[in-house]
Amino acid sequence: xxxxxxxxxxxxxxxxxxxxxxxxxxxxxxxxxxxxxxxxxxxxxxxxxxxxxxxxxxxxxxxxxxxxxxxxxxxxxxxxxxxxxxxxxxxxxxxxxxxxxxxxxxxxxxxxxxxxxxxxxxxxxxxxxxxxxxxxxxxxxxxxxxxxxxxxxxxxxxxxxxxxxxxxxxxxxxxxxxxxxxxxxxxxxxxxxxxxxxxxxxxxxxxxxxxxxxxxxxxxxxxxxxxxxxxxxxxxxxxxxx
Amino acid sequence: xxxxxxxxxxxxxxxxxxxxxxxxxxxxxxxxxxxxxxxxxxxxxxxxxxxxxxxxxxxxxxxxxxxxxxxxxxxxxxxxxxxxxxxxxxxxxxxxxxxxxxxxxxxxxxxxxxxxxxxxxxxxxxxxxxxxxxxxxxxxxxxxxxxxxxxxxxxxxxxxxxxxxxxxxxxxxxxxxxxxxxxxxxxxxxxxxxxxxxxxxxxxxxxxxxxxxxxxxxxxxxxxxxxxxxxxxxxxxxxx
Numbered sequence: 001x002x003x004x005x006x007x008x009x010x011x012x013x014x015x016x017x018x019x020x021x022x023x024x025x026x027x028x029x030x031x032x033x034x035x036x037x038x039x040x041x042x043x044x045x046x047x048x049x050x051x052x053x054x055x056x057x058x059x060x061x062x063x064x065x066x067x068x069x070x071x072x073x074x075x076x077x078x079x080x081x082x083x084x085x086x087x088x089x090x091x092x093x094x095x096x097x098x099x100x101x102x103x104x105x106x107x108x109x110x111x112x113x114x115x116x117x118x119x120x121x122x123x124x125x126x127x128x129x130x131x132x133x134x135x136x137x138x139x140x141x142x143x144x145x146x147x148x149x150x151x152x153x154x155x156x157x158x159x160x161x162x163x164x165x166x167x168x169x170x171x172x173x174x175x176x177x178x179x180x181x182x183x184x185x186x187x188x189x190x191x192x193x194x195x196x197x198x199x200x201x202x203x204x205x206x207x208x209x210x211x212x213x214x215x216x217x218x219x220x221x222x223x224x225x226x227x228x229x230x231x232x233x234x235x236x237x238x239x240x241x242x
Numbered sequence: 243x244x245x246x247x248x249x250x251x252x253x254x255x256x257x258x259x260x261x262x263x264x265x266x267x268x269x270x271x272x273x274x275x276x277x278x279x280x281x282x283x284x285x286x287x288x289x290x291x292x293x294x295x296x297x298x299x300x301x302x303x304x305x306x307x308x309x310x311x312x313x314x315x316x317x318x319x320x321x322x323x324x325x326x327x328x329x330x331x332x333x334x335x336x337x338x339x340x341x342x343x344x345x346x347x348x349x350x351x352x353x354x355x356x357x358x359x360x361x362x363x364x365x366x367x368x369x370x371x372x373x374x375x376x377x378x379x380x381x382x383x384x385x386x387x388x389x390x391x392x393x394x395x396x397x398x399x400x401x402x403x404x405x406x407x408x409x410x411x412x413x414x415x416x417x418x419x420x421x422x423x424x425x426x427x428x429x430x431x432x433x434x435x436x437x438x439x440x441x442x443x444x445x446x447x448x449x450x451x452x453x454x455x456x457x458x459x460x461x462x463x464x465x466x467x468x469x470x471x472x473x474x475x476x477x478x479x480x481x482x
Contacts, residue, residue: 086333
């Protein structure tokens with residue numbers, strides 16, 4: 001197993017993911033240093049979620065390679081899973097369990113040491129300690145998303161994947177999520193899928209536009225002019241052509 | 243934490259979670275229990291016109307297994323529903339868990355729920371069909387351990403194969419139909435010895451002991467083979 005991410009957090013080479021004749025990802029190349037924040041943009045069906053699924057081992061590549069912290073998504077999948085966390089628009093929590101029971105369950109899944117202490121810390125940081133004994137089905141969308149962040153960070157992952165995390169959140173819940181990301185920004189590498197250009201560019205150190213499974217643009221944030229980027233994004237979404 | 247210790251912790255967590263959620267929602271136990279009891283009531287209506295000359299003991303084991311096999315399908319269809327409906331299956335698959343651990347935890351949970359329903363409904367079955375006076379009456383305590391032994395081995399097979407097939411069918415449209423279509427043919431080699439050994443337990447008489455142990459042996463072999471096959475296939479099936 002590789003040490004804590006120090007070089008490249010994400011390395012993707014010639015990645016293809018095909019569903020029958022259709023290529024959801026078509027020869028994607030990508031290298032992201034540890035500690036970076038990648039925002040992925042693209043129209044619906046561009047392959048954004050498929051890319052996240054491959055990188056999180058939820059689906060296998062058809063061709064090419066993908067590595068997270070030096071671990072191959074196919075050969076080292078079990079070890080790799082303990083190095084990543086996923087925050088999705090779907091909270092990935094059991095509604096009939098309490099907040100604390102959900103976190104205890106996932107702490108067992110990841111073999112978290114001293115789970116009670118870690119759960120206390122996380123519930124406090126997402127401001128849900130007062131609701132720890134309530135069933136998750138009684139939570140609002142914003143509270144679910146906060147608990148989902150706690151679930152994803154339980155095992156101290158090196159790389160955090162965010163799949164449209166702001167989807168369906170009210171402005172207050174978005175502010176809380178912003179503040180939580182800011183708190184943990186320094187210790188993690190982030191890969192975020194977003195439709196919100198302004199938010200994605202505000203947070204990122206690198207930006208990627210995908211269309212029809214191909215990379216249209218992949219640049220560090222400092223080389224990106226927001227207006228040109230927005231124009232390219234609109235053209236890509238409008239035509240759907242890479 | 244060593245691999246084995248983590249696997250044991252993960253196994254216990256999934257099993258405990260399934261039991262806690264079932265005790266809270268009572269979805270599986272209520273539907274399975276009610277279905278079994280209603281099936282037995284329908285049996286009684288169906289057999290009500292057979293007259294006193296008909297010895298219900300001769301078909302009792304078959305009736306019992308028929309009820310339990312169909313009941314188990316109700317529960318098995320729901321065994322991955324919590325994961326699937328809430329999208330939590332992805333969170334489970336994202337964790338560093340060997341996939342067969344998920345299978346064994348789910349199968350043990352299904353086995354426990356099935357046994358609870360069987361143990362609750364067995365006295366009802368006995369009361370409705372086997373407790374009457376005359377030739378139909380069966381001394382319950384002399385055959386109970388044999389019947390329970392057959393039920394345990396049969397239920398292990400049902401839970402093992404059923405959990406594997408429920409995982410295969412969870413992503414399909416019309417999963418109830420798909421599960422039934424795959425489950426019944428695969429259950430056939432288990433059902434024959436299950437009915438045979440249970441029948442020997444209920445009927446007794448000449449050759450019953452040999453018939454009972456022969457059925458038990460075949461069921462044990464079936465269970466081992468199916469559990470090994472499920473262990474080998476589960477990673478592929480749950481990832482498909």
